[in-house]
Amino acid sequence: MKILNIISGLEKGGAETIMYNLIKNDKNEHIVISLSKSGYFKKLLIENNNKLYLFNTSNFINFIYTYFCIIIISIKIKPDLIQTWLYKADFMGSLVSLITKYKLFWSLHHSKPSTKLIGIKTKVAFKCLSIFSLFFPEKIICCGNSVKKFHSKIGFDKKKLLTIYNGYSSEIFNTKKNDKYTKLLNLNNSIVLGSITRWDKYKDFKTLFKSLNLLDKKFSNWTLLLAGRGLNEHNKELINLLYNYDYKEKVILMGIVDDIENLYKAFDINLLISNAEAFPNVISESMLSGIPCIASDVGDNKMIISDLGLTVKINDEIDLSDKIFNFINKLKDKYYKQKLKILCRKRIQENFSLLSMIKNYNKVWNNR
Numbered sequence: 001m002k003i004l005n006i007i008s009g010l011e012k013g014g015a016e017t018i019m020y021n022l023i024k025n026d027k028n029e030h031i032v033i034s035l036s037k038s039g040y041f042k043k044l045l046i047e048n049n050n051k052l053y054l055f056n057t058s059n060f061i062n063f064i065y066t067y068f069c070i071i072i073i074s075i076k077i078k079p080d081l082i083q084t085w086l087y088k089a090d091f092m093g094s095l096v097s098l099i100t101k102y103k104l105f106w107s108l109h110h111s112k113p114s115t116k117l118i119g120i121k122t123k124v125a126f127k128c129l130s131i132f133s134l135f136f137p138e139k140i141i142c143c144g145n146s147v148k149k150f151h152s153k154i155g156f157d158k159k160k161l162l163t164i165y166n167g168y169s170s171e172i173f174n175t176k177k178n179d180k181y182t183k184l185l186n187l188n189n190s191i192v193l194g195s196i197t198r199w200d201k202y203k204d205f206k207t208l209f210k211s212l213n214l215l216d217k218k219f220s221n222w223t224l225l226l227a228g229r230g231l232n233e234h235n236k237e238l239i240n241l242l243y244n245y246d247y248k249e250k251v252i253l254m255g256i257v258d259d260i261e262n263l264y265k266a267f268d269i270n271l272l273i274s275n276a277e278a279f280p281n282v283i284s285e286s287m288l289s290g291i292p293c294i295a296s297d298v299g300d301n302k303m304i305i306s307d308l309g310l311t312v313k314i315n316d317e318i319d320l321s322d323k324i325f326n327f328i329n330k331l332k333d334k335y336y337k338q339k340l341k342i343l344c345r346k347r348i349q350e351n352f353s354l355l356s357m358i359k360n361y362n363k364v365w366n367n368r
Contacts, residue, residue, distance in 0.1 A: 001028045003100075004069070006093050008086040011041025012229060012256060014281050015109040017041075018143065018166050018357075019085050025047055025169075026358050028365075030031070031077060032239070035088055036067065051077075057088070057352060068097055074100050081105060081138075081365055087125055094129075094136040105364065106137045111146040111278040111299040129156035129244055139364050144279030144300035162364065166279050168356025170349050173261050173288035180259075181225075181266035185252060190223045191328055193266035194291075196260055196282045197274075199230025199238060204296065208273045209245045210317035211324065216324050227254035227263060240330035263287040269327055275314055277301055288348045290341035292331075294323055305354070308344050 008020055020041050023030040032050055034042070037056040045052050053073060055066040074082070074096060081103040084093035090308070092107045097104040133140060133156045140160045142148040150160050182188060193212075197203050212224065224247070231238065232255035242248050248363050270286035270293045277299035284304060286293055295301040297311040305311060310327060312320045331337045 001075065001080045002031070003028050004031050004033065004077065004082045004367070006033045006082060006084045006096075007087040008088040009034070009036035010034050010041040010045070011036075012040035014166075014288070015085050015107065015143075017281055018279050019107075020044060021167075021169070021354060022358060022361060023050060023236045025354060025364065026362070028362075031079065034075065035066065035092060041193065057092075059331055065091075066259065068205055070096050071099050074102060075148070083107065083365075084111070087129060090129055090137075091125070091132070094132045096226070097136050104137045106133075106140045108142045108147050108151055109141060109278050111144065111150050111276060115192060133157040133160060138367075141361070141364060146200070146299045147278045157223065163366070165352050165359040166281060166284065166359060167343050167352055167354040168281070168284045168348060169354045170288055170289055170345070173264070173285045175290040176344055178262050178265045180262050182226075185225070185266070187223060187266055190221045191219075191331075192223050192266055192268045193271055193324070194225045194227070194263070194269070194286075195271045195273070196227045196257075196286075197231070198228040199235055199274065202274055202276045204273045204315065205238070205241060207315050207320065208271065208315050209241055209247065211273075211320035212247070212250075213245055214317060214321035214326055218321075219328060222250065222328075224251045225254060225263070226251060227257045229256055231255055259290065265293050268331060269294055269324065271319065271324075272296065272301070273312075274298055279304070284348045284352050287344035290345050292327070292340055294320070294327060304348075306347060308340060310345060 002346050005019060010016055030050055032045055033053045035054050035055055037054045055069065057063045057066050063297050079102060082093050082097060083105045084090045085108060087105045093104050134316050137160060139162060140156060142161055143166050145163055148163050152158050152161055173335045242251055264286050268293050272280055272282055272293065272295040274296045279300045283295060283301060293305055293309040295305060295311055296314050298314060310323045312323055
C-alpha cells in the first residue's frame with residue numbers, strides 16, 4: 001500500500017516523532033510532504049530513503065502554491081490514501097482530498113489547552129476543522145483518550161473519532177546500563193531530576209522553578225537537566241528565570257539531544273510540568289527506560305503513569321515540591337527503586353508498544 005503523509009513540519013515534536021517511527025517500521029510505502037522547509041526529521045527521513053517533498057506555507061500565497069503542488073504530486077504518485085498529521089496538515093489534506101478524492105485520515109495530537117492560552121486563530125481553526133470533519137476524513141485518529149474527548153466536545157464528528165495510543169520501541173528505550181551523561185556531567189553525587197520538553201507556552205517552567213525553590217529548603221542535593229527545543233543558553237527568558245532563582249549552577253541546559261535514550265539513564269525522576277498535554281512521548285520513553293515520572297495531571301498523563309509515579313495539580317508548586325521530596329525519599333530504598341524500574345518498563349511494553357500502534361494504524365487504513 002502506498003501512503004502519502006502530509007505533516008505541518010519536521011521539528012522534533014511528539015507527532016513528528018510518532019510519524020517518523022511509524023514510517024520507519026511500517027512495511028507500507030510512505031511518501032512525506034512537509035508544510036515547512038526544514039526540521040530535525042528531514043535528515044532522518046532522507047536517510048530512511050523516504051521520498052520527501054518540502055514546502056514553505058508561511059503565508060497565504062505560499063499556502064495556495066503548495067496546495068496546487070500537492071494536488072499535482074498526489075495525482076502523479078497515486079497513493080492508496082492520505083494520512084495527515086497535525087491541524088495545518090489536516091486542513092491542507094482536506095482541500096487536497098476535495099479535488100483528488102483520495103481516502104483521507106487525520107491524526108490528532110492535541111488535548112484541551114487552558115482557555116487563556118487559546119488564541120483567536122486557534123479557535124477559528126478548531127471551528128473550520130470541526131466542520132471539515134463531517135465531510136472529508138474517513139477516520140480521525142486520536143493519540144489518546146483525552147484527545148478524543150476534547151475534539152468530541154468541540155464539534156468534531158464523533159462517529160469518526162477513534163483512539164490509537166502512541167507506541168514505543170523497547171529496544172531503543174531500555175534498562176541497560178549506560179552512564180555516558182552521568183560521567184559527562186559529573187552527576188554521581190546528587191539526585192538527578194530530568195525534564196525532556198521544549199520552551200513553549202503550554203510548559204509550566206515557572207511552577208517547576210517555584211517548586212524547586214521550596215524543595216531546596218528541605219532537600220538541596222539535586223540537579224535538574226533540561227533538554228529539548230529552546231532549552232539552551234540562547235534563551236534569554238529562560239536564563240533570566242534561572243538567575244531569578246539562583247539556579248545557574250543547579251540546572252543544566254542541554255538543548256536538543258539526539259540520543260535521549262541515553263540521557264534518560266542519567267535521571268532519577270523524570271518531570272513533565274505543563275498546562276496541557278495529550279499523550280506525551282517522554283513519559284512512556286522514560287518508563288520504558290525504568291525511570292519513574294512525576295507529571296501534571298493533564299491529558300493522558302495519569303492513565304499512562306498509573307500507580308507507578310505521581311501526578312500533580314497544575315500551577316501548584318507546593319503540591320509538586322512535596323511530591324518530589326516524598327518520591328526522593330522513597331527511592332532511597334534500593335529494593336523499591338529496582339522493583340519500580342521493572343514495573344515501569346513492563347507497563348509500557350504491555351500497553352503502548354510500537355508494534356501494537358503500527359498494527360492498529362494498518363487496521364484503520366484497511367478498514368478492518
